[in-house]
Amino acid sequence: MDTAALQQRSDSDLFTTASRLMTNALEPGANYTQVTRALEALLALTRQGLAGDAGAYAHYQSALLQLHIPGDPRTEPTRRWMASEVYRVEDEFAADLPGFTALPVEAFRQQVDAEIAARSRVNHPMSVHLFQGTPPVQDVRFFLEHHWTRSYNFYSLLAELAFRFEAIEDASVFYRNLYGEAGAETPQRSHPAMLAHLMEYFDIPLAIDFPALHPLEKAYLNNRIRCVRHTDVAWGLALLYAVESVSCVNHRRIYELLQRLDVPEQPSEFHRLHGTQDEIDTEEMWALIAKFASEEGFQRTFMRALKRHFEINKAYFDSLWQQMQAQRLSA
Template sequence: MNETSTFRDTQHANIPSGHAMPAPDQASILLAEALKPGAASSRTALAADALLALTQKGLEGDAAAYAQYQSILLDLHLPGEPRTEPTRRWLASQIYQVEDRFAPALPDFRVLPVDEFRAKVDAEIASRTRVRHPMSLHLFQGAPPLRDVRLFLRHHWNRSYNFYSLLAELAFRFEAIHDASVFYRNLYGEAGAETPERAHPTLLAQLMAYFDIPLRVDFAALDPLEKAYINNRIRCVRHTDVAWGLSLVYAVESVSCVNHLRIYELLQRMGVPEGPCEFHRLHGTQDEIDTEEMWELIAKFAHDESFQRTFMQSLTRHFDINRAYFDMLWRQMQGQHIH
């Protein structure tokens, strides 16, 4: 049973949940105890209970709880002490189950033939693409100052530098090698094929160097809505139901060409040399092949009503979170002009 149909921008929300729960800092304390060497399983259980209560309160509208749970979930997602990896993954998976209960309700959902399903998916993506967002119009159709471009590119690095890891996680979810190979071929390109120095993160890093943008991401300092965006990407590809991950990656890949082409054209107008632009020039031409291969895989599962519903729930949640995240970046960008 879905408990809500939309993602909320909780920055100003303060909706009491009616559920007793530990104070937000107590969840962090219990988590730290659970991750200590030799911690008893009872410690992990206590931490899980606190995290699940915190997550539910956050998703019910409490802004402080929402920010705290997104911060903790991101800590669980990021690479850390190898010894704690199994525990961190398990705790994250428990949070996913709470998030599942808040999946978009889709009141008008109905199962469709596969070809009609793709038409519906592509129409949804086209209607919610961020190219019409005010920030995108400002950047790609206006004359943005350098500081706005740097802000955009800094956050672009935050969400793009490790896209290859999302593909690797999703590939792991498929038993059949023919299914997994769709992502392995994509990964081969991400890694630079036979030329490692042309690996996509390396090419993107050249653009960051040109604009003097640090490559190290201060994850703790990110806005809760940006943490939510990053967390949702990781959650979807790690979810045991592959409909979540296939929807997320298809949504990203299907708009990749147009988004990267607009960035490339912006960089060209600014006089950026071809070398630092190569990442966006490349992605402005090649991702349509990856999209078609991915749809062939999606079509193998899309006859199932449950798959279609979850796929559309994932798509809706992705765009709701994406919109709130871009709204936040636009507010930051506009704030740069207030002195």
């Protein structure tokens, strides 16, 4: 057996062992030794994956997503603790910003907004195909299926980040946003319920098969959860500001696409609504960011979080574009 084959077998054994240890650790009656052995294996995979091993990266992202998605309530404390230890390793590998210089708050916002504009999805080939071309319905359906995967539980990100703030006036920024996400006084008009109407129109299942997702999609979902759970609020604020500040434009483009496809108003309402209202949420969030942005350490971490978000986001959208093209060719 050659060296490459031996290495492949060794990697396979490592992944199998880590998976078995994780399964045992997430049993409700698991003891401390089982949990720590599984965590040691997961952290080894995390380091190996972040060092460039694609197989280890895929396996650690799968394991982390397993820790993130709802499971047996009795294992919730274990899953959160294990995930938090993974975040510590990810912090070690997060790229620093050589030559970084702190700016006055207003200049800092200009820098942040310029960075977000430069990394906009608008110019991605998949976006150009969908929003400036004449995509077949199967491509639109594929896009919307993954749009549901990353959008259906956005409210949970707001809730997680709200808990990071001790002052109620700071947390209230996210609670006001949550009130709208929940449909205000009408739960039937909650944003997930409204978006579900569009999925049903395109016959897209609402249940998500998380294990079947592409590793880069898992990485995208994991990073969002990691950021809003991070003990340093700069990570969560950067992530949500990056998402909210482009929300109006992105949703408006989707709404216009749905209009061109003659999708009725009720299934389109989620995107019509979000094409106008998110600017208010963005300004409220920046007012909160500005309270912390005079500190150099906050600015540095905020920009590191943006850099990581956009790197993961680009890899994720590149993979979706490749999958969309492959699906079309095989049809």
